[in-house]
Amino acid sequence: MKPHRHANNKTESGSQPCEISFDRSDEKKLLINLAGSWTLKCKRPSADVVKKEITAGGATGIAFNTTGITEWDSGLLIFLGRVIGLFLKNGITVDKTGLPNGAGKLMDLAAAVPEKKGARKKSQKESFLFRVGSESVAFVRSSGDVLTFVGEASTAFIKFLTGKARFRRSDLTRIIQDCGIEALPIVSLISLLVGLILAFVGAVQLTMFGAEIYVANLVGIAMVRVMAAVMTGIIMAGRTGAAFAAQLGTMQVNEEIDAFKTMGISPMEFLVLPRILGLTLMMPLLCLYADLMGILGGFIVGVGMLDLNMVEYYNQTKAAVPLSNLWIGLFQSIVFGILIAVAGCLRGMQCGRSASAVGDATTSAVVTGIISIIVATAVITVITNVLGI
Amino acid sequence: MSQKTPAITTKNLEIAYGDFVIQRDLNFTVNRGEIFVLMGGSGCGKTTVMRCLTGLKAPEKGQVFLGNISLWEAEQATRDQMAHNIGIVYQSGALWSSMTLAENVGLPLGEFYDLTPQEIRELSSLKLALVGLSGFEDYYPSEISGGMRKRAGVARALALDPQFLFFDEPSAGLDPVTSSLLDDLILELRDSLGTTMVLVTHELPSIFSVADNCVYLDGDTHTMIAGGDPKRLKTDCDDPKVHAFLTRGGKNRTG
Incomplete structure (x- = not known):
């Protein structure tokens, strides 16, 4: 009779525990008697119990008597796997005829397809030097990929300038809307708060010298020259750069990019170019908007908390912020736009073919975008200082 | 398998998305240890019916019994427990x-x-x-x-x-040899484990090689129009749609 392997009562505490006993009436063959419930929910004996028995008795084979088993599932299989594996390795014959019909067939099925030679992955400890070398090679390769991508993007841009680039204008419009108008709420909030924070921090120090009016200088210069561009850049890296990587990554997974390539349509022109153009066009406008919101934040603190006159604050800001600062800020925002879009599209195009690869691509796009922004800010700051701007 | 015990039973099952009825009046029984095929043309709702049988999509009307428990009328804790007894092999893995x-x-x-x-x-x-x-x-x-x-x-x-194993389009995207090996595996697992298996497929070679029983779901009338042993249906069924389906449009193609 076939035991009820999946009996509904297997969770019931009243189920019989698994039992094992040995019969040595045949000196050459150890008969293993299994009884009770052999399920994953029951505590099963170790295969060593059988090993000890066979070592003590000196039998050259084992057989099973399982008529006493009331229910079984993979719990029995795992025990059998261990016992059979242990004895086959030591040249002891295993007679499976006494096993429950299904269990015997399953053990045979598991052994039916032998392990493919060389398929198993070898866990090897890599030396420090090996890892340094591998990382260096990977870095050089990745730099090469970045250069190739930038080169292809530049070629696509040149084609765009000469009117030969092929992409849908509606895509560009949609991307401009996504990068521009739809980003305004978050840019407003962050820029206003940054302006407020700068003003608060400055006010605490400047009030000690009776120089509250210079809060306008502090906020105005900081926002217009650097902070608006950097904050907008970081927002857009997290928002739009990540979205670009996820969109293109998903297209890689779904083989949509391959479909473009096989039809002779350049993904660089059709997918990457409108994204770079859209973000690069919108970044200076967002930066300008962030300038105004940041100054408004400072204005709220100056007028509301420091009792400065509204016109006085406005005039002080106007006098303190030279136009060159505005140009520097806008220039930075254009650079950031290019960097974020390139990072997002690059990681998306480099994406693997699995769902987790899309996640990795998105994370990498944000990290690359933010690092690029900080490095570019440092470089531009040094250059403007050297040039005395 | 001389005594047939019902493992899955549907009673007047109706599945819909909003006002759009996918399938209605589904009444069939899958016996324990049987390989049962839900077949039908593309878009007739085979996978949706399978989702309903596995607790992933609630029916509009009717009942699904797994053993003697009504899946959609059971309490959540019972359904969670039943879920352990259901294995699903998805189309993409x-x-x-x-x-x-x-x-x-x-x-x-x-x-x-x-x-x-x-x-x-x-x-x-x-x-x-x-x-x-x-x-x-x-x-x-x-x-x-x-x-x-x-x-x-x-x-x-x-x-x-699991007591119940569901396959959604097991042969989809596989070459004929791999597909045939998978069919063999399904049969071997059924013979070894005694698991009740439900396959959603429209691959005729698979249907004829593994199925003990089947129902044909019609996409036009939104209900089952035939059921039974597929080999017998191929020769005996008078319904032109079922006959056309099981004979690849009634054409004797060799290539």
Whole structure:
């Protein structure tokens, strides 16, 4: 009779525990008697119990008597796997005829397809030097990929300038809307708060010298020259750069990019170019908007908390912020736009073919975008200082 | 299998998305240890019916009995318990891409049983060996072929020793040889485990080689219009749609 392997009562505490006993009436063959419930929910004996028995008795084979088993599932299989594996390795014959019909067939099925030679992955400890070398090679390769991508993007841009680039204008419009108008709420909030924070921090120090009016200088210069561009850049890296990587990554997974390539349509022109153009066009406008919101934040603190006159604050800001600062800020925002879009599209195009690869691509796009922004800010700051701007 | 015990029964089952009825008046029984095929043309709602049988989509009307428990009338705790008895092999394999094959199989074992990591590893290896993937424990789904992914999906579905095993388009995307090997595996697993299996497919070779019983779901009338042994249906069924389906449009193609 076939035991009820999946009996509904297997969770019931009243189920019989698994039992094992040995019969040595045949000196050459150890008969293993299994009884009770052999399920994953029951505590099963170790295969060593059988090993000890066979070592003590000196039998050259084992057989099973399982008529006493009331229910079984993979719990029995795992025990059998261990016992059979242990004895086959030591040249002891295993007679499976006494096993429950299904269990015997399953053990045979598991052994039916032998392990493919060389398929198993070898866990090897890599030396420090090996890892340094591998990382260096990977870095050089990745730099090469970045250069190739930038080169292809530049070629696509040149084609765009000469009117030969092929992409849908509606895509560009949609991307401009996504990068521009739809980003305004978050840019407003962050820029206003940054302006407020700068003003608060400055006010605490400047009030000690009776120089509250210079809060306008502090906020105005900081926002217009650097902070608006950097904050907008970081927002857009997290928002739009990540979205670009996820969109293109998903297209890689779904083989949509391959479909473009096989039809002779350049993904660089059709997918990457409108994204770079859209973000690069919108970044200076967002930066300008962030300038105004940041100054408004400072204005709220100056007028509301420091009792400065509204016109006085406005005039002080106007006098303190030279136009060159505005140009520097806008220039930075254009650079950031290019960097974020390139990072997002690059990681998306480099994406693997699995769902987790899309996640990795998105994370990498944000990290690359933010690092690029900080490095570019440092470089531009040094250059403007050297040039005395 | 002389005595037939009902394992899955549907009574006046109706499945819809909003006002759009996918299938209605579904009444069929799948017996224990049987391989049952839900067949029909593309878009007739086979997969949706399977989702309803597995607790993923609630019906509009009617009942689904797994054993003698009404799936959709049972309390959530009972349904959760029943879920352990259901294994599903998805069309794409649906393996978790961030985990190795052994981890894919071992995850449900670790969640629902008090097993040591060693035991989980051994069981995962055993389940993978059952589907011919011995040695591939540490591979990620992205590193193996489509046929292997499907077999790994079977190993994962078998992890909790389910009473019911559902396959969504098992042959889809597989070459004829791999598809035939998968059919053999389905038969071997049924013979060894005695599991009740429901296949959603429109692949005729698979239907004829594995199915004990089937129903034909019609996309036009939105209900089942035939049922029984597919080999017998092929010769005996008078319905032109079913006949055309089982004979590839009634044409004797050889190439």
